[in-house]
Amino acid sequence: MTTSIHIPSVNSLLDKLNSSGINISPKALLYLNKLGINGQQLEEIIQSLSFSPNFNSHITMNTIQRDFLEIFKNFEGKSLKTNNIQSKEKSENIEITQNKKDSKLEEKSLKKNNSQSKNVLFPISKMDLGDDKVRESESDDSLEITEIEKIPEPKIKLDEKPIHKNKSEKITDNKKGKWEPLKLRRSTSTFKAIASDYSPEIKILKDPTKYLHTEGKIEEFLAVQKDKFDKLSNILKKRPEASGILEINMINRLNNSVNVKFIGMVVSKKQTMKKKYLIEFEDPTGTCISLVRQESQKCYDLIPRLLPDHVVIVDGYLNVNQDTNSKIVLINDIIFPDTPKDHLINFPDEDLAICLISDTHFGSKDWLEKVWNRFVDYINCRVGTDKQIKQAGKIKYLCITGDIVDGIGVYPNQDKRLLITDIYKQYEATANYLSEIPDYIKIIISPGDHDGVRKAVPAPAIPKYLAKGLYDLDIEMVGCPSLVSLHGIKTELFHGTSLIDINMMIPGLNNDDPFNSMKEMIHARHLVPSYGRKTELAPVNKDWLVLDEVPDILHTGHLHKNGYGFYHGILLVNSGCFQAQTDFMKSLGIIPDYGKPTIVNIKDKLVPQVINLVSDLK
Structure with missing residues (x-):
């Protein structure tokens, strides 16, 4: 005795979906019918869709592609392959647009059934299924399933079992930059995220993107340094220690020894044979030479942290030698701009949170796909x-x-690691992977x-012509910083290229401890305190790197190390x-901290915590 399997007709499919409160576009309905699923499988599909947080009770070819491909593929009778969908979909288009006669009975059935149901989002009885150009845009079915992109899996070593490994996927030879379409991973979650109940409240307070035109003239370099001095001077003048400040040209005209204060930018710093420091300062009015002695212990201990181009208050004693008519300022104290405590x-x-990540490096052979997939599962509330x-x-x-991506030609022979x-x-792949982030989460990207x-900072936002997919996802694209x-x-938001420079110039700092390096940025109220190092600076209309407005959070990357802490x-x-x-x-001795996003709760107080995607999640 054999058991027959009932294959529902188009009418039965539509009846069953509508009775479950599910709307479906005509093209998606025809696709579902061609899968040849039985009644029991249809029940399971409806149940799976109902538990999906991405489902809004409407099925189109676009939503099948974007959100529910894995659900439908589970009920293909293990016979339908993704590479066959394209030919089936193309044949449907031919049947609909070029051979109405062959599809006449099916269309008639659809129209008849639609008259019995008013729940269909796009009334089939009013649609001309032959007019693909108009109706495809209306029903959001313009994308084919075969347009889903797949990036080959890089060869990595990770002490964990493979996550969401698709055995049918293969690693392709990418010497010519070719890559296969990605099958987006989708799974269901019954958890209702509290963040989905709130609309994003985002304001761009500072973004240099539209203001970075430069001709590279020497006057522009001078102008940006002048702007830096002016901004930091205004910050310093608000400190209580700023009373009695003089300009340097006024101090140079004094003929008697006297206590003095001035705001100066460090030009140079030298240590003498007697371990004293000679420091040259300047302001827009002139320059002066100052001396730091070991007797001034507090000030002497600060000098290793004083870098060229720092702008500070100098509190000292002008020593005038009447016999030689020479002058020098003996420094008693140095006050940095800093922030209020x-x-x-x-x-x-x-009760919401901000997730902070950086250095995803999509497109690199060293990119950790399995760790990224774990992050996607975490942020979708699927694991843990x-x-x-x-x-x-x-x-x-x-x-x-x-x-965000690994880029092209960033360093010699980079192509061997791409x-x-x-x-x-690379940006197309990035858009694919970021499309798996829940829609209720607002993404902000700084380059x-x-x-x-350009490598020089400040830098504009990643342009739309280069990363159209990211703009299509409604990601907030901003400059750096x-x-x-x-x-x-x-x-x-600042990538942090200057962190390595800071670590090389200040004794005691190292690349394994980004928190103490970042403290120096706040201490100086500048993201690139010293000019002329490895960090390239662009001569633009003003200095965008001054922290003239104190942030609540300073977020950097670049070092591939995780670290956080509070300062003031x-x-x-x-x-x-x-x-x-x-x-x-x-070469820098850095062992990367990969897969450790920092989650910051922002209600009542800032509460940061690091999630180790490899070991913490259950």
Whole structure:
């Protein structure tokens, strides 16, 4: 005795879907009918869709492609392959547009059934199924399933079992920059994220993108240094120690020894044979030579942290030698711009969080796909303990500070370490992967030195012609650096190229401890305190790197190390990476902290925590 399997007709499919409160576009209905699923499989599909957080009770070919491909593929009778969908879909288009006679009965059935149901979003009885150009745009079915892109999996070593491994996928030879379409991973979650109940509240407070025109003239270099001095002087003049400040030309005209104060930019710093420091300062009016003696212990200990181009208050004693008519300022104290110790933050009432990551390096052979997939699962509330899932559900904003892609020609022989050698394809891949972030999470991207913008800072936002897919996802694209308000929390986004320079110039700092390096940025109120090092500076109309407005959070990357801490009430975060150790990182002695996003709760107070995607999630 054999058991027959009932294959529902188009009418039966539509009846069943409508009775379950599910709308479906004509093209998606024809596609579903061609899968040849039975009644029981249809019930399971409806159940799976109902538990999906992405489902809005409407099925189109676009939503099948974007959100529910895996659900439908589970009920193909293990006979339908993705590479066959294209031919089936093309044959449907031919049947609909060029051979109405063959589809006449099917169309008639659709129209008849639609008259019995008013729940269909696009009334089939009023649609001309032959007019593809008009109706495809109306029903959002213009994308074919075969347009889903797949990036070959890089060869990595990770002490964990493969996550979402598709055995049918293969690694392709990417020497010519070719890559296969990606099948987006989708799975269901019954958890309702609290962040989905709130609309994003984002304001761009500072973004240099539209103001970076420069001709590279010497006058422009002088202008940006002058602007830096003026801004930092205004900050210093608000400090209580600023009373009695004179300009340097006024001090140079004094003929008697006297206590003096002035604001100066460091020109040079030299240590004498007797271990004293000779420091030359300047302001727009002139220059002067100052001396720091070991007897002034407090000031002497500060000198290693004093870098060229720092702007500070100098409190000292002008020593005038009447016999030789020579003058020198004996320094008693040096006051940095710094920030008030009691920085106040306007916290929101909503119990939300900000997720901070950087250095994803999509397109690199060293990119850690399995770790990224774990991050996607976490931020979609699919994995973890109840506490971890609840925390993930609070995430309203995702900030990425640079090196989104690995770039092209960033360093010699980089092509040997690239999985995707086309910069456009790298950003296309990026858009594919970021499309898996929940829609209710607002993504903000600031570029780094590997991205398709100039290496010199300040840098503009990644342009639309290069990364159209990111703009299509409604991602907030800003320059480097930028200051954004996220539900009232002022967040400074800077890739952090100057961190290595700071670590090389100040004794005691190292690349494994980004927090103490970032403190020097706040101490100097400048993101690139010293000019002329490895960090390239662009001569633009003003200095965008001055921290004239104190942020609540300073977020950097670049070092591929995770570290955070509070300084004067400001949260400083360097957020690690999603890339294995490269030769460059090895040359710097950096062992990367990959897969460690920093989640910051923003209600009542800033509460940061690092999630180790490899070991913490259950």
